[in-house]
Amino acid sequence: MGYVEVPTMNQNAAQEIETSERILDVAERLVQTRGFNGFSYAHIAAELELTKPALHYHFPNKAEMVRSLVARYTERFDRSLADIDALRLDSRGMLANYTQIYVDVVRSGRMCLCGMLAAEYQTLPSAVQQAVMEFFDRNETWLAHVLDDGRLDGSLRFEGQTSEIARFVLSELEGAMLLARLHNDSEQFEGAVGRLLAGFTAVLKT
Numbered sequence: 629m630g631y632v633e634v635p636t637m638n639q640n641a642a643q644e645i646e647t648s649e650r651i652l653d654v655a656e657r658l659v660q661t662r663g664f665n666g667f668s669y670a671h672i673a674a675e676l677e678l679t680k681p682a683l684h685y686h687f688p689n690k691a692e693m694v695r696s697l698v699a700r701y702t703e704r705f706d707r708s709l710a711d712i713d714a715l716r717l718d719s720r721g722m723l724a725n726y727t728q729i730y731v732d733v734v735r736s737g738r739m740c741l742c743g744m745l746a747a748e749y750q751t752l753p754s755a756v757q758q759a760v761m762e763f764f765d766r767n768e769t770w771l772a773h774v775l776d777d778g779r780l781d782g783s784l785r786f787e788g789q790t791s792e793i794a795r796f797v798l799s800e801l802e803g804a805m806l807l808a809r810l811h812n813d814s815e816q817f818e819g820a821v822g823r824l825l826a827g828f829t830a831v832l833k834t
Contacts, residue, residue, distance in 0.1 A: 775793055
């Protein structure tokens, strides 16, 4: 009788984590291209060749899956912000690197995950709403710090409260992404980003 290797608990756990990540990878692409209401478990199950019960094993419902997805997206975004901080640039350079994150997303043919979800905010489950709000709050806080430092070191020029300008920057980026998607034109978005950054050379007013 041949020897049959029985998976260990660690192997099983690793396989479950891998499957969960694959599910979230597909869900992320679907949200970024279709939105929360534009896909179902059936789409993910078909693409990954999984049964719906298998999906429900990892994520009991769509709300929990997308909440986990937003948490992962926020964590990755936080790492990107930490990478920018580590570059020790002046505030203008930090802001330019921040906008490049969005440029890269648009070039990939996708939208900001939380921007897509924000467009459907009223129809989202409350747990997902809270996660999306937290993403934007964290971004606004980071931007406000960059703007504060930029005003002090002279690398950024603007008038108004930094919290208001931070929200303005985020709104400009998310809105420009929507229009670029409408026209299927990443260069349009990059032009908008360039004008946004140029506004901090002159005096930006609210």
